[in-house]
Amino acid sequence: xxVSREQKNVASALFFLAPNFLGYLAFTxxxxxxxxxxxxxxxxxxxxxxxxxxxxxxxxxxxxDRYFWFYFYNTVYFMLGIPIGIAGSLGLAVLLSKPLTLxxxxxxxxxxxxxxxxxxxxxxxxxxxxxxxxGLLLFVLGFLGAAGVLAGNVAFRTTFYLPHFTAGVALIILxxxxxxxxxxxxxxxxxxxxxxxxxxxxxPTWLASTESLLGFLPLPEHFNNGGFGLGAREAIMIMxxxxxxxGNSMLLYLAGISNIPVELYEAADIDGAGNxxxxxxxxxxxxxxxxxxxxxxxxxxxxxxxxxxARVMTQGGPAGITTTLxxxxxxxxxxxxxxGYACSVAWVLFIIIFGLTVLNWRYGNRYVSY
Numbered sequence: 001x002x003v004s005r006e007q008k009n010v011a012s013a014l015f016f017l018a019p020n021f022l023g024y025l026a027f028t029x030x031x032x033x034x035x036x037x038x039x040x041x042x043x044x045x046x047x048x049x050x051x052x053x054x055x056x057x058x059x060x061x062x063x064x065d066r067y068f069w070f071y072f073y074n075t076v077y078f079m080l081g082i083p084i085g086i087a088g089s090l091g092l093a094v095l096l097s098k099p100l101t102l103x104x105x106x107x108x109x110x111x112x113x114x115x116x117x118x119x120x121x122x123x124x125x126x127x128x129x130x131x132x133x134x135g136l137l138l139f140v141l142g143f144l145g146a147a148g149v150l151a152g153n154v155a156f157r158t159t160f161y162l163p164h165f166t167a168g169v170a171l172i173i174l175x176x177x178x179x180x181x182x183x184x185x186x187x188x189x190x191x192x193x194x195x196x197x198x199x200x201x202x203x204p205t206w207l208a209s210t211e212s213l214l215g216f217l218p219l220p221e222h223f224n225n226g227g228f229g230l231g232a233r234e235a236i237m238i239m240x241x242x243x244x245x246x247g248n249s250m251l252l253y254l255a256g257i258s259n260i261p262v263e264l265y266e267a268a269d270i271d272g273a274g275n276x277x278x279x280x281x282x283x284x285x286x287x288x289x290x291x292x293x294x295x296x297x298x299x300x301x302x303x304x305x306x307x308x309x310a311r312v313m314t315q316g317g318p319a320g321i322t323t324t325l326x327x328x329x330x331x332x333x334x335x336x337x338x339x340g341y342a343c344s345v346a347w348v349l350f351i352i353i354f355g356l357t358v359l360n361w362r363y364g365n366r367y368v369s370y
Contacts, residue, residue, distance in 0.1 A: 039343035046337050058344035066222050067320075067328070068345065073223055074233070075324040077214070079302035081237040086294055088245035092160065093253030094283065096153050118142050157254070160246030172312045175239045179206040204230040210319050224319050232322050236309045249294050256290035257283065296360050303353050325349050 042054050062068050119142010127135030163171065178184050187203045194201055204211075210226025212233050219225060260283065268278045306324030310316045316323035316331070323331075325345065332342035 035343040038340050039347050041340045043340040044337050045339055058341050062344055070223055071323050071325050071328045077233055078237055078306055081241045082298045082302055085241045085244045089249035090253050092245055093250050096157050097257045116142055163243055164247045168308050169312055172308055176313050179235050181205040206235040207232045207314055210321050232314055252290050256287045260286045292364055299356055300353055
């Protein structure tokens with residue numbers, strides 16, 4: 001029996017796809033199905049616990065688990081920073097999409113050298129006065145200005161995106177030092193700024209505080225808002241917003257802006273639209289597909305996130321206010337050794353993410369014009 005050319009092509013394709021497909025089965029599909037089975041058992045990493053099938057017992061226990069709802073509340077609280085981050089990424093992309101040319105030829109070189117010289121002199125003076133952190137910051141700003149003059153927006157786009165390549169743990173450790181209430185750069189700077197105007201407020205203790213901006217809400221006691229103010233939750237949110245504004249969302253918006261037809265802006269100019277009118281009438285509607293994608297991905301990432309920050313910065317504290325569902329799953333599985341219950345929490349988190357994604361796709365997609 002002869003083998004046709006199409007059958008040979010299919011066989012060749014299956015041969016080359018087999019390693020990837022087998023890897024998917026072994027390292028993705030099988031663990032997912034195994035976790036679903038474990039969520040229906042009392043499986044524990046303690047050798048003294050005998051494995052038995054419990055059905056939906058873990059899920060019923062989860063409904064009454066106040067820790068689960070508290071950590072779910074923490075997870076949603078951290079997601080309040082998502083709109084700010086998206087708006088910041090959009091604003092930064094709009095600024096970086098505009099051409100930046102400061103002088104030509106010799107004048108451009110002299111202006112660049114002037115920025116560098118100012119950074120060196122101001123940085124050295126500040127460093128010598130006993131503020132090495134502020135001095136280093138002035139050095140960086142001076143050379144950033146010099147690079148911006150020479151390279152234009154390319155230098156600024158690269159600078160804003162560079163932290164994205166930094167290892168997450170290293171970045172978190174850096175921010176932990178910045179948030180130190182006694183000698184961290186943030187509180188030192190706030191103290192000097194407020195002292196210069198004769199105001200001596202009590203500065204936030206950041207990662208050691210249980211206060212929150214929603215501390216005025218009449219929530220159940222176990223939600224532990226800790227009063228009104230800036231606390232550990234806000235510290236992690238500020239870090240996430242600051243580090244995320246210049247990341248992938250900014251690049252996506254830059255790509256979206258570059259694909260907007262110039263004719264639309266020309267038509268807006270003929271109609272007499274200003275910068276604000278062109279943004280709301282042309283830029284924003286044309287970026288709706290990009291925004292739709294970013295919102296979906298940010299929602300998924302927000303519900304899954306929080307593990308690294310909680311693990312490295314606070315260990316879930318103080319009083320559990322920085323523990324998210326992802327970190328709760330970790331503590332259940334590898335600290336309390338209750339793997340079955342951890343799997344049930346993971347599957348509930350998957351259902352929440354899947355449900356919100358479907359809702360976003362169902363109702364958010366109607367505002368998107370392709």
